[in-house]
Amino acid sequence: MSTDQKIPDPSTAPRVRGRDKGIKIFMWPKVIYIFPSAVVSLICAIGMWALPDKEYDPSRGPEVVTAAGENAEVVRVDSPKADVPTADGSTKAPGAPITRRERFNTPQNLLGVLFLVVLGFNLVVMGLDFPRFELIGLILAILFTTFFVLWLGSYFDLDLLRPINAMLGSIYVFANAGFYLMYFTMVMIVLAIVYVTRWLDYWEIMPNEILHHHGPLSDLERYPTLNLKFDKEIPDVLEYLLLGAGRLVLQVPNMERAIILENVLFISSKEEALKRLMSRLDVRITTDKDDPLI
Template identity: 40%
Template sequence: MSQGKPQSDAKEASERIYLVSYPKIVLLYPTFVAAIVAGCIELFVKEGVVAQSLGLGFLWMFALNIVVLSFDFPRTTSLTLFFLLMAAGLGVVLGASNYPDLLPAVYNLVKEVKPFANSTFYFLFAGILGVMYVFVLIYERFDYWEVRPNELLHHHGVLSSLERFSAPSLRITKEIDDVFEYLLLGSGRLVLHPSNEPRAFVLDNVPFITSKEARITKMLGALQVQLREDGPRPAGVAD
């Protein structure tokens, strides 16, 4: 008897699926990692070509992240076009650097661009993003959704306000609006349609959306089967 309740609690916990709609700043984690790596390297390399390459690499990563946050790439075609433009721009810069007479105007511009930053700058940049991530982790504790086999719960507010919706006949819609966001965190948009609620609930930027959508679908499918099996039997049918 003593082992029955822990096993029941563990099973109940495993049947809960938590959904959090994160702000887009979480997609800046590549820049966060790049700032830490560049800061560590800059501790040993104070100046020269390596320091300049660090600055260029960090700016490139930051610019790429800003593009991801600013624009949506709903199809792989737009993603391919973006990488082609990036490759063409990089080819022009490298060509002008190695062959000054080919594009003298571009060469003169590239020659004047010498981004340098010390380790303090990189660590401060990473620290600012780190503080923002801490606030995001705190925020998610006060606004999240919980899917259970028989109900949908919305936890929100400092005082843990709770809204309950019936899980049977719950419809969910998965949308991948940005290929970049999906590549970075497997994130997308999840739309919840409770059967007894006229409005739909839209959760943007839900990480690992494919696996969570599959788990919810499996849970709801098992619930529908259970409801059909536990339904009223026709008259005259013996147990």
Template identity: 35%
Template sequence: MADDSNMSNEQEPNQASHKDDTPSSIYLISYPKIVFLYPTLIVSIVAAIFMSIAGESAHIGGNREHMAEVMALIFLVVFGLNITVLAFDFPRTTSLTLFFLGVAIFMGIWMLLRFNPDIVPALTNFLKSLRPWANSQMYWMFSGILGLIFVGVGISVRFDYWEVKGNELLHHHGFLSDLERFSAPNLKIDKEISDIFEYILLRSGRLVLHPRNEPRAIVLDNVPFISKKEKQITRMLGALQVQVRPESH
């Protein structure tokens, strides 16, 4: 009898901690793809601050290379990579292969032109002639425009989101807080990560919900921290299934 009581005492704290780990409500928000441009926004703000402090005529060390050109190149590279992430999907296997292949090709061409500038003089002269330039006002304006879009996205998602709570799946939408209710028990969940770079940027992916007695699935794209959300929902539904299980006599 003593052993049974000890075992029950050990199980109760474990069950209590397990319940504490499960939140009472889990919010699911589907974001537009523009949120993946936050690295470009960060670089633009940093460039705007630097150019405002250092000035457009700042040089690098003793060289006569304008800092504005270097900042412009950094901005364009980050912006180009961000646009590529938005434009294409990179599955896990092919994306890594393409990434390392692109890096190898770029490094090979750069080293070839670095140590043999006369091998392709036209290309070398073309690269040397590339001297992009932008002042602080351009970076501030770009940051302001993109920042306002981010604020608009943050406001809009507050009027369209999903909530897993108790035995229900709730859809909040509209300016008047319209509400749709779905049954949460026996809810089937599918998690899809089709783009590794989007997952790296925001740990995001696609979440497909299959409520009971509903003919169509609910597809939520670009859900941040999708693995954490999926584990929380699975844990909550598992707890609900235990609670609604009939008592055995």
């Protein structure tokens, strides 16, 4: 009876599906958080396209053409009470004057305010970090301030809505559909460039090693994954709410400094994938053809 062990044929050895596939991790710049304003700009462009001849201040009246041909002249009616001259020489009343509050509620102004508010929110997200407890403290401070101001108005019988209405009435911003469409196009071009150039610097975590690809010629650095430790951090709650972004800290053995991967999108799913990947270690017996036997 022979006791020699037979080495299995590499061609017939079963392959583990997805054994060589790792987890690719990209670090994104903060400019990607500008995408909500791009979406709103597209909505505003459609809204202004559906509102022709609304690119003027309704409290001052529209611009009208008084004649045709070479003698054409554009005249702005400063008072809505005045008659508006038309191209055929007749006059036409533009209607009753509107108040500042009615002007603020015009569709073109509401679209402009919406765009600026979302753009301002995007800039705050990009420029500041809001940790979890600081954001909760900020919300509580705003609520307390609002309650205190309302209490003062009720106690001293103050009309606090009058200055608010006056401030809102002084706001009138609008842009035509072309402006919103150009803003949307520019942001999409920037995001497309960011999406393509992400391959210039990214990390790939394999069961046995960590690969750092960087540079235009894809320079490669290798790190072992044996005894690898990693932590997930959420430095900004707003970024996490927008795209699930966070920070991934890799503690590689025999390295003085940890590898910090900033602004990783959908970091919770990356964490779960890393847990599954680190739960096993590939052990291979290979031939000259580098085909796994075990």
